[in-house]
Amino acid sequence: MDAMRGPGNTASFRLPARGLSQMVRGLGALDAEIYESIARSPSPLLDTTMPVLSRAADHSKLWMAIAAGLAMSGRPSLQRGAARGMASLAVTSLVTNQGAKRIRRRARPSPGLIPLPRRGRRQPTSNSLPSGHSASAAAFAVGVAIESPPAGLLLSALAGLVGLSRIATGAHYPGDVVIGLGIGATIATIGARIVPPITEPSLSLADPWIVDTGARPDGRGLVVVVNPASADGEGRRVLAEIRAALPAAEIVELGDADDVPAVMADAASRAEVLGVAGGDGTVASAAAEAIGAGIPLAVFPAGTFNHFARDIGCATVSDTVAAVASGSGSRVDVVWLNDSRLILNTAGAGAHPHFVRVRERLRHRISRPLATATAVFRVLRKDPSVRIEVDGRVSEVSLFLLGNSVYQPTGFVPTRRLRLDDGLLDVRYLEAGGNRSTVRLFAALAAGQLQRSRLYHEMQVPEFAFRSVDGPIALSHDGEVEQTLTEARLRVDYRKLVVCRPAQVL
The missing domain is CATH 1.20.144.10 (Phosphatidic acid phosphatase type 2/haloperoxidase)
Incomplete structure (x- = not known):
């Protein structure tokens, strides 16, 4: 043992450090x-x-x-x-x-x-x-x-x-x-x-179903239902643009006391193309009436987020005007909730309805990004999880999201769709867990291995059903929270809706 403490042995322990120092100097x-x-x-x-x-x-x-x-x-x-x-x-x-x-x-x-x-x-x-x-x-x-x-x-x-x-x-x-x-x-x-990048999904999909909706350079035959108060008055600016670009179109302005579905049904009954300018909830109501009347839908972006308009290539009013004028369009999917409620974008349970309520309550008082960040913080503090039964298995779910068509990227932050006609529901839900589960979840997220976490579930299916174990729960859809239910069955209606879209995105 004494020999191990000798001078020669001490030098051998110092050699690596000395060698590293020499390498750094070199x-x-x-x-x-x-x-x-x-x-x-x-x-x-x-x-x-x-x-x-x-x-x-x-x-x-x-x-x-x-x-x-x-x-x-x-x-x-x-x-x-x-x-x-x-x-x-x-x-x-x-x-x-x-x-x-x-x-x-x-x-x-x-x-x-x-x-x-x-x-x-x-x-x-x-x-x-x-x-x-x-x-x-x-x-x-x-x-x-x-x-x-x-x-x-x-x-x-x-x-x-x-x-x-x-x-x-x-x-x-x-x-x-x-x-x-x-x-x-x-x-x-x-x-x-x-935050994974948005990439083309590795699915073998049929070519888009392109439809000629009839060229309308001045908007003749188009009836547009406009919500002037949407997006804090953005609807009024959109209304002026539509009148200037499509002077022959009929404009119907929604009032605060109007029954939106009734107004949409009346407009669809005399339209060759039904137009809508409002939030995603208003657009979904118009889509249901367009399907019922068998006519195309023209979406003018006038809401807060305009998810559906953006994903069909109508990010600006001029995009939609060009599609209406040229008569270019295609068929896209819609989702039915319990065969009665039409959904164009997403539905959510658990934390999502609470997030939507808080964000909508705050966005009239503070900026939109700050309202979103505040809503996320409050949801994280409250953790409004729900117990649901899926395929006979009961899970306590903190976040549940379902999208019409496959969203990109994968993980917690789906932002957009590259196709709206793939015939699939994009289902993502996160099971609630203790402190250790939360740590493991964030570690998996940082390592890009979220899909391997046993708490996270992601699937693409044509139909999806769940049942609330503890009674009615709130369900948000297309940016609104207006429904509570105990059982939900969601199914894709494949390429049911005809929409006016710019030719370059088809």
Whole structure:
């Protein structure tokens, strides 16, 4: 035992630490040599382009400008990429500047070797390790690539050039840039595991059923029921646009005391195309009457969220006007609840009805995002779980969601549908559990393994039924809570509804 404590043995324990220190010093020397090689390289191209590119990336101005361009492109994958890229960049900037830069101090390289035309106008004085510009560049590029690989490939090359510009202008060593790029790419990749991207579902689907609804350049034969008060007055603006673009259309304005189904039935009885401008609940009522009358439905987005209008390609009034004028349309699915209530988007039980009530109560007093966040917080505190029986098995469910057609992405945050004619219900529900179950659930979510959690269930089926064990429960549908029930049977009515849609989305 004494021999084990001898000097020779002590040295053997210190050897790994000494070897690691030598390796770090060796990498630092190599890093400095690479920096000097780039700095001493005479290149008019670098002198001209690198300072401009480095300044453009200051405070993420370059990436914000590109994100704005992607958002205005009109292509959903690019718009989602812009949002994901900026979210990844924001998290990365916080992690880099408030965390990574405080771990190990490293002085900035000496700019004396950099040619004057290439040298940055203002040398940064903060810690050199890691490069914040490079981290933000990688986070944005990888974030966009997750939703749109072709755009992400181009932006990855640009991110690499931004990293090179930080070396060429004397702001960073190459190692700072490499570590920064790694941090940004890692954070964006983790984000994709937590909130998966929207991708084409791996289903073999029939081609869309395209329908000619009859060209109506001036709107003749179209009867539009408008709720002027929808979305805090958004309906009034939509009403003016419809009158200007389709002057021959008949406009019916809903009043506060009107019976919406009766007004819709009356409008459908004399319409060749039934139009509706209001929230998703109003649109669902119009859809039921359009099906009953055997006529197409034209949806003008005038609600708070306009989920259905957006998913059929009518995100703006001009989109719907173009579809009506050209006569382009297709057939889409609807869902029937107990063969009496039509659902176009989603239905929910457990926490979801409580969330909808709180959000709707608050959104008239505070901003929509703040109302949504507050509603989520209150629902989490209350945990309004319900016990339901599905296929003979009783489960205590904290959140239950059912969608018309398959939603993307998978997991807790389904946001949109790429098809509305797949003949399927998208069913997702989460069983309630104790504290340990909650921890395991969030760990599975962070690791991208939510589908493997025994508490989470996700399925795509043509029909679904459940029974409440403890009496009537609230059920929300299409953004409204107006019904309590003990038993629910939901089924798809395959391609039952004809909708006017822009030709480019068919």
